[in-house]
Amino acid sequence: MVNIGQINTLVVVKKVDFGVYLDGEELGDILLPERYVPASCKLEDELDVFIYLDSEDLLIATTQTPKAMVGECAYLKVIEVNAVGAFLDWGLPKDLLVPYGEQQKPMEVGHSYVVRLYIDEASDRIAASSRLNKFVVDTSPYFKPQQLVELLICERTDLGYKAVVNQSVIGLLFNSDVVKPISYGDSLQGYVKHVREDNKLDLCLQLVTREALDALSQEILTFIEAEGGVTTLTDKSAPEEIARQFGVSKSSYKKALGKLYQKRLVLIEKKSVSLVK
Numbered sequence: 001m002v003n004i005g006q007i008n009t010l011v012v013v014k015k016v017d018f019g020v021y022l023d024g025e026e027l028g029d030i031l032l033p034e035r036y037v038p039a040s041c042k043l044e045d046e047l048d049v050f051i052y053l054d055s056e057d058l059l060i061a062t063t064q065t066p067k068a069m070v071g072e073c074a075y076l077k078v079i080e081v082n083a084v085g086a087f088l089d090w091g092l093p094k095d096l097l098v099p100y101g102e103q104q105k106p107m108e109v110g111h112s113y114v115v116r117l118y119i120d121e122a123s124d125r126i127a128a129s130s131r132l133n134k135f136v137v138d139t140s141p142y143f144k145p146q147q148l149v150e151l152l153i154c155e156r157t158d159l160g161y162k163a164v165v166n167q168s169v170i171g172l173l174f175n176s177d178v179v180k181p182i183s184y185g186d187s188l189q190g191y192v193k194h195v196r197e198d199n200k201l202d203l204c205l206q207l208v209t210r211e212a213l214d215a216l217s218q219e220i221l222t223f224i225e226a227e228g229g230v231t232t233l234t235d236k237s238a239p240e241e242i243a244r245q246f247g248v249s250k251s252s253y254k255k256a257l258g259k260l261y262q263k264r265l266v267l268i269e270k271k272s273v274s275l276v277k
Contacts, residue, residue, distance in 0.1 A: 002027050004051050005070030005119055005126045010061070012045045022049065022061055032061040053125050055094050067091045070117045070126060073136065073152055073164045075185035077112040088115065088128060102129035112185055114154040114164070132170065139199040140169040146207055147192045153184055163190070163203060171201030176250040179205050179243045208252050216248060216256040221265065221275070230274040 002008050002024050010022035013029060020037050024030040032049060041047070049061035050069070067090045068074030076088040079095060086107035087095035098107060098115060107113060107130070115128035116135040129135060132154060143149070143165070151173070155162040160174040161182060177193065193204035206212075223245070224231050233241060235257050239250040246253060257273065260266040267274050 001025065002030075002051060003070075004053070004059070004124060005117065007048055007050055007065070007069070009046050009048050012041060012043055012047065015041075015043065022047065024051075024059065027051075027059060030059045030061050032063070036061070036063045038063075050092075052092065052094070057123070057125070062092065064092060068115075068117050070119055072167050073114055073116050073132065073154070075112050075114050075152065075187070076128070078107050078109050081107060081109055088113075090117075090128075096126065096128050098128045098130065102127065102131055104130040104132075114152060114185055132164070136164060136168070136170050138170045140165075140201065141199050143169070143192045143195055143201055145192055145194060149190055149192060149203075151186075151188050151190045151203065153182055153186045153188075156184060165192075165201060165203070169201060171203045173203040173205070174251075175239055176254075177204040177206075178239055179247060179249045181240075204249065204251070206249060206252065208255060213252070213256050213259060216246065216252060217259050219246060220253075220256055220260065224266070224273065224275055229277075230272050232272055234271065234273050235268065236270070 010024065012020050013023045014021040019034040020032050020041060021029040022032055030051060049063055050066060051059060051061055054060040067076060076090055078086045079089050080087040085097050085099040086103065087097055090096040113130045115130050116132055117126060117128050118135060120127045149165050151163040151165060153161050153163050160172060160178065162170050163173055165171045190203050190205045191207050192201055194202040196202065233245060235254045242248065242250050242253045257266065257268060261268050264276055267276055
């Protein structure tokens with residue numbers, strides 16, 4: 001089965017002056033224009049091509065790879081807005097349409113947005129939507145704690161940042177687990193910190209292992225000693241201050257402080273942390 005909006009491996013069935021035709025099975029023969037045909041191409045060769053509709057709504061193949069495919073989310077820039085909607089640069093000659101009804105908020109030229117690509121059932125055209133909750137679920141039973149995942153930051157909230165996880169589900173990265181400046185549209189690696197009972201995902205950017213906490217605890221002791229035995233960097237300090245000093249999340253810092261407190265090595269007060277003498 002040939003999938004529109006995806007990479008397909010198709011067989012060359014005819015050569016013409018302006019390109020080659022590929023066997024599109026139930027979709028019929030599909031043109032691969034001459035500019036994309038490999039120099040050594042011959043009949044019955046198999047080619048990996050992306051299939052979409054051109055400006056005349058005819059099926060066309062290309063060996064170019066777009067910035068995103070159907071079923072994926074991507075951070076794409078608006079290059080035109082007209083009466084139909086907004087058009088995004090997705091790396092192909094025909095720009096990608098976001099209809100007005102699929103815009104979470106009105107899109108502006110020059111701005112970039114996180115969108116989900118889909119097939120419009122009425123026209124078979126590839127389109128995009130910034131209304132991610134229509135296409136991406138916020139629960140999944142298929143993830144495990146400490147699993148390495150790919151994140152696409154898609155929303156800022158009071159609690160932290162929402163992120164598309166492995167192109168399949170939206171999870172939450174709490175402010176206390178942010179260890180570096182991040183922004184809407186950023187792509188980065190992270191981890192599943194916790195899978196809640198309702199299968200919603202809490203995320204983090206660093207794994208907190210026992211070895212890492214032990215090393216951080218020692219680093220905190222050394223830092224406090226260098227500060228004369230007392231520091232104002234407490235478990236109530238801003239995540240940015242903690243990340244700037246130790247390169248870890250507020251959550252990790254609080255756990256390391258807790259270990260030191262349990263060993264009676266530090267005294268934690270409202271505005272300071274000091275070494276126990």
